[in-house]
Each structure stands twice: as structure tokens, then as C-alpha cells.
Amino acid sequence: MDSLDDYQIPYGLMAEFDTPADVLNAAEKVRDAGYTRWDVHTPFAVHGMDDAMGLGNSPVGWFTFIGGMCGFFGGMLMIWYMNSYDFGIPVGGKPNFSPFSSFPVAYEMTILLGAFGSLGGMLFLNRLPRLHHPLLKNLRFADVTHDKFYVVIEADDPKYDEEETRELLEKAGSKHIELVNE
């Protein structure tokens, strides 16, 4: 019988770094080498890492914008429908619908749905929740939320070659490089 290890598919190479400057320099090297399916894992957001990885602007803002717009116009529409169209309640000769008295509620709805858009958009773009991940099985990787920094290059990357990639990461200054399986 073959051992379980024979069936394991490599997920990628994980390289450990000690300081944010080291991992930033390494990220620039990996970016310049032309890799596409790779990532940097850090205990906090490292300033300048987005540029070092060549990431553009995050599209979360669109989700916020669409959420906010839905909230504002949805709120106005709701009040108009309820207080003017479906069941008018005349009070003191005031109009049944006015954008001014409706504004506070529509404003709160803008913020509410905008906030749902931001959080939901972030989770959607990050493909979270994802409770199973190859890296989360690796015990050494547990330091990623403590005080260590990692560059992970996935085996799916078209440029991935175990030898060459390992060499690149070594040159970038990593003292511990490990192959992580799926």
C-alpha cells in the first residue's frame, strides 16, 4: 500500500522572513520575476506592500457605492410608497412625501447598506469565509499572526518550478523555505 504522502499535491513554497523590510524586498523580487499566483502573509498590513506586490486599487469602493445608492434611493422610495402612495397620512397640511423629512431615514439607510456593501464586498473579494486552507494545516505558519512574515508562491503558477522558485526565495533572503502540500 502506498503511503498517504504519495498522493499529496504540492500547494506551493513557503518562505519565512523575520522583518517587514525583508519581506517587502522579497515581494519586489518575486513580482519582478513575473509570478502571478503568489501572496505575502503578514501579522499586520505592511505599509508599501501593495506596491511591492504590484496590486492596484482595491475595488471594495464599488460595493460601498452601490450599497449606499441602494440605501438612499431605496429609503426615499420606501417612505414615498408607505406614506404617500399606499396609505397617505395627512398631518397639519404638510405634504405626504417630502424629500426633507425623508432625508434622515434615507441617510441612515445609505450608511447601513453602504456598510453592508463594504464588509460584504471585502469578504466576497477575499473569498472569505474559507475555513480550510493548506497553509492553516502548517504549524510553522501559525506564526503568521504572531511575528513572522511569509512569501508563498503557489505550485499553480505558470512560472513555478520547485528548484528555481526555491532559489529565488533563498536569494531574497529567506532562512526557512518549506514545501506545503494541499
Next chain:
Amino acid sequence: MADHSPPSSVTIAPPPIELERKPLVANQRSIGWISDTIANVIEDKTPRWWWIAIGVSFLAALWLPICLVYLISTGVGVWGLNHPVAWGFAIVNFVWWIGIGHAGTLISAILFLLRQKWRTSINRAAEAMTIFAVMCAGIFPAIHVGRVWFDWWLFPIPNANSIWPQFRSPLVWDVFAVSTYFTVSVMFWYMGLIPDLATMRDRFRKVAGKVAAPAARLRNKLGQFLYGLFSLGWTGSNRHWHNYEKAYLLLAGLATPLVLSVHSIISFDFAVSQLPGWHTTIFPPYFVAGAVFSGFAMVLTLMIPLRALYKGMDEIVTTRHLELMCKVTLTTGSIVGYAYGMEFFIAYYSGNPYELYAFKNRAFGDYYWSYWIMISCNVISPHLFWIKWCRTTPWFIWIVSIMVNIGMWMERFVIVVTSLHNDFMPGNWGYYSPTWVDVMTYIGTLGFFMTLFLLFCRFLPFVAISEVKGVTPLADPHHPLGGAKQ
């Protein structure tokens, strides 16, 4: 190789030593020390004081269900409300509790937009305080309607006669403002927690092989499972941080107008009415400043004991943090003091006899005592913070913070009760005194708040681990301590 140090032709002179700011984490602690110190609060044995504190809080909290059941089964007659004072403790407590919450959002959102890095040490606890304060606040409008089984009429659902809520009423605006405030505060808080829950998950994972005792093993399994579940599989990926930071910024941008609008809308409950003492245009900014003022006092009330009781926490919440919080308290306290003066001036300047009477009656009428407690606690006590010793001595700050909490509660009492008790005509004059049910309901919410806050401190990281790490020089890739080449 990209070199991140400035080109050699450029020389940057270091700032003079007296201009150097004190570091946000004292003693140049390492990144690992920060997570160890904060996580140890959860991992270590429950301290004895915690059991005592939660025992007292829980006993106080028990009064809440007792009073609510008594109120609902008997009717609002068990409260001290009368004619003409139909708004009493319930509204006072509601406005006070919501105000407490505002500092949390100010710290997490407005100070974030203003790039005030010191906020990271206190924002998590302040946000939790916001959520629990809004929970306490939300109880009061719901029960003060009298027939609580009709509360659902406030929501946009047609009632039995197909009638919708009346959206020209500020009371309906309130429902939307407060429920939005609660929901957005929870989302903001939870989003900030995700990386720290992952830290807790990984810490339990690291020691999983070393625990032998069955109870400890169960605890470890439970820790891994629950923190793991709620951290949503966070791996600290920079592709995730990239979207996360943007979403955080956007939430801060949304929470800022939200927090300003919530107390403005609550002030509309008063300002939109025609009653002298309530019908003033100064109310929205005055309420917001008062809210931030009382909220900061509450943050100080909670953080000063915590930093003293937990080992190492005073290096994360340093004296500099306390001093900065005192300065915000001083600023907002001054705005509140200005508003008190301006209210009086406008009452005189308006030439309206009813308006002027309402204000004279506040200071010298039947409720003069509440007015002068308010003035001494809110106007005089924060000005002690002009003196450096006063704003750097924790026990002293704590006493002032309690005074401010009392003063701000009195402010709400003054606004609500003194404006109502002497109406336009002497036939509408009366005096309001709370009953034991009023008082014990309030104490019940204090107990409920403290119970939730103590549970939060015990089971969740009450300082934002990843954010505190991020503001240390060791986290800056362009700083020598962050590994940058000199």
C-alpha cells in the same frame, strides 16, 4: 535590489530630542511581545478580581429583568412619570447611554480618518463599549412607549389596519438612526476582530500538541474551533489586507457621518418639538459634543483599571494615551460649557419670555440642584486637565471621569425634566421624582453593561493586536527597527 533608505545625497537631520514623541508602545517591545501580552489576558487563569467584579455586575444586572417584568405586567404607573413630566428616567438613560457609545465610534472612525495612531491601543475596548452601551440604550425607548407589545409599529411593517409608520416624526428617524448605529458598530468591531481572532486561533493551534489534561485539551479544542470559525479562515494574506484596509477605511468614512447624525437625530426628538428649552437649533452639535465628552469619560473609567490590573497593559495603554484622551475630554467639555452659556445667551437675546423663563427655571427653579451638579461636573471638572499633573495621574483622571459621567447624566436630566415640569401655564406645573423601579432599571442596565464588558475582556482580545503591531517602528519596513538597511 530595491533599497528603501533615502538616497545618500539627501541627509535628513533627526528631530531635536525634546520634540521626539513618546512611543506608542513603551520600552520598544517586540511584535511578538504585543500578541503575547494581549492574548495572555485570555489564556491565563481568570483573576480573582474578575470573579468579584462580574459577581457584583451580574447581581446588579438581575434587576433589569425584574424591573422590566414588573413594569410590563403592571404598567408605566410604576414609574415616577406624571403630568406634565411624561418623559423621565427612560429618556434620560436612553440619551445618556447612546452618548456613551459615541466615543467608541469617534475613536474607531474619526481618529482613524485623522491618522491618530494612538487610537489603536484603545479602539477595540471603546468599540465594545459602544455596542454594549447601545444595547442598554435600546431598551429604554422600547419600554417607555408603555404598551411594549406595539413596539413593532415603529418598524416599516404595516399594522393591523395597514397603516405604515409616520416618517415625518423624529421618533421614527430615531429608530432608523439607532438601529443603523448598532448594526454598523457591530460590523466595524467584528471586522477589526477578524485578524485578532486568527491570532487566538493560531495560538491555540500552536500549543495543541502540548496540552495533556482532558479539561485543558477540551478548552484548546474549543478555542481552536470557535476562534477559527469566527476568524473566517484569515491567513494574513496581503491580497486580503489590501481589500481589508480599503473596507476599513470606507467603514470609518461611513461611521463618521453616522455618529454625527445619530445624536443629531436624537436631539431632533427634542429640538423639533415646540417646547421652550427643547426647541433650539444648537441642539445637534451640542448633543454630539456632549456625547463624545461622556463617552471619553467612560473609556477612561474602563481603561484605567484594566491597564492597572493586567500585566504589561500599561506599556500598551501608556500615560501618553491617557493624556491624549484627557485632552479630547477637555476639548469636548469646553464645547459643552460653551453650549450651556450660549443657550442662556440666546434665551435672553431671543426676547421670548417663555424661553428665558425655561432657562432661569433650570438654574434657579425647583431643579436647581441638578443644574449645578451638571455645571460643576461638566464645566468645572474637565478644566482641571489644563494642568499636566491632572491629566497624567491615572487615579485622578479616573475620579474626574466619574464626575463627567455623573455630570452628563445630569445634563440629560436637566434637559428632559426641567423643560417639562414648568410648562407655559402654572396649571401645567408639577414635580417629577423617580420611583425605585426607575432607579433599579437604570442600575440594572449598568450591571448589564459591566457584565457584557467583563465577558468581552475575558474572551476577546480587548486591545487590537494587529493594529497595535502596525503602529510600532518595528512594523515599518522603512525604519531601521523594521529591518530597513541604514
